[in-house]
């Protein structure tokens with residue numbers, strides 16, 4: 001039945017050679033039996049009736065009986081076992097080959113006994129001959145550069161407790177001096193008396209070198225990128241940040257938080273106005289949709305609350321990420337604060353220049369008018385005086401000449417004040433207000449109306465201000481001389497009152513009169529250079545302009561209250577200059 005025959009007779013009638021794979025196989029077997037008298041556990045490839053084969057385990061011996069030669073024995077079908085052994089051998093061979101190809105070795109260590117078993121590939125990886133296991137353990141531990149024996153043991157125990165493999169990589173020096181990067185995966189086996197561990201090792205030198213090269217290449221470019229004072233970012237098609245350079249965001253935590261977020265998330269987190277994000281998104285869309293470079297100037301607010309200007313550029317770019325080509329935007333920006341502040345300075349200077357130019361025009365006009373008029377009248381009066389023989393008439397001519405010269409003198413003084421306010425640096429010192437008012441009154445005592453006025457002066461005790469003397473004097477002089485000049489002769493009593501007091505480091509100064517007052521329609525214009533609201537009283541039209549500029553320089557303010565026919569009041573605030 002084992003041979004697939006229907007009956008014993010059928011098999012006996014079959015030629016025995018048929019039962020073997022070949023005639024030579026049968027001959028060889030018979031030669032062995034004849035010479036040795038028996039075979040034990042011979043593995044024979046037998047042929048069945050249908051031509052297929054099976055493996056038989058043959059035990060037999062030669063027996064002589066009644067002068068006849070017999071062979072008696074047993075055949076066991078071991079095809080299944082045989083197939084398994086073959087498969088096992090095959091897979092072991094494959095494993096060895098795979099390990100060789102993968103540069104993967106396996107090993108087992110019992111550190112207490114300092115013994116090490118390893119596969120041929122494992123020995124090769126460590127630079128040893130497969131046979132030389134002597135001292136291998138100590139050598140192995142010594143040759144690992146990045147990890148000590150204690151660290152390995154700790155790691156093994158820690159991971160064993162979690163029922164996990166312990167993995168580590170280290171540079172290793174082979175006995176012939178070659179450096180290799182070896183990667184181990186191992187597991188601890190603990191018994192009561194001792195422990196050992198086993199695992200695999202892989203030679204990852206090539207990979208490691210590539211990785212290190214990649215890291216150093218990346219660091220190289222990163223370094224370049226970080227060294228140029230340009231902020232660089234990559235933005236994905238969904239407007240989220242894909243890459244951010246250190247120059248763009250210095251704060252490491254914020255930078256990594258921002259990856260995958262959008263400008264809207266960013267301004268919300270930093271409490272910045274939403275407009276900034278909206279403007280950025282608009283530019284991003286424009287660049288994406290139009291496939292073009294977009295550039296704009298952005299006003300940002302720094303963490304300490306200052307305005308900061310940036311020139312931003314967005315450029316579409318296709319980048320390969322893995323296998324996919326994706327569209328991104330490169331954003332690069334730099335700070336243009338220096339350029340911006342230069343621009344602002346220039347604009348300010350331009351405005352100033354324009355104002356100066358206008359003033360100059362008016363000066364030219366005024367000089368031809370106001371400066372020439374008194375001179376012309378002095379010359380005319382002089383010609384009359386030459387012909388004059390009457391003493392009384394002469395006196396009046398001289399008085400008229402004097403008046404014209406006074407006007408000229410006032411005009412020149414005003415021009416000098418104008419220049420002093422414009423050119424002189426502010427040099428603050430402690431100024432006694434009472435002393436300054438007195439000085440001013442002495443200077444103005446020669447003015448025509450002076451004697452008709454009753455002055456009320458109310459200055460707080462020790463009232464002083466830490467400010468610039470030249471300008472405070474210009475201010476007082478102009479206010480008082482106007483109050484004197486523009487008195488209302490129709491009034492019974494002409495009154496000018498001056499009040500000064502200090503509140504919270506600010507000098508409050510009031511000069512009020514019951515003079516002719518200023519028409520409401522002129523009250524805004526009287527501050528303009530050369531503006532005069534009245535023509536029958538001589539003046540340059542410079543006084544209030546210079547006064548206002550001086551107050552500006554002293555960082556003060558002035559208010560006006562006036563009613564035509566009733567009087568005028570000027571109310572000033574002049575702060576102490578910061579030391």
Ligand code: ADP
Pocket residue numbers: 478482483486513515516517518526531532533534538539540541542543544545568
């Ligand atoms: P000026 O006095 O040389 O004309 P100002 O610039 O000092 O030039 O004054 C401008 C104008 O403001 C004057 O022409 C005058 O009409 C008006 N004004 C200034 N101060 C007074 C005042 N205290 N009372 C009435 N009018 C005044």
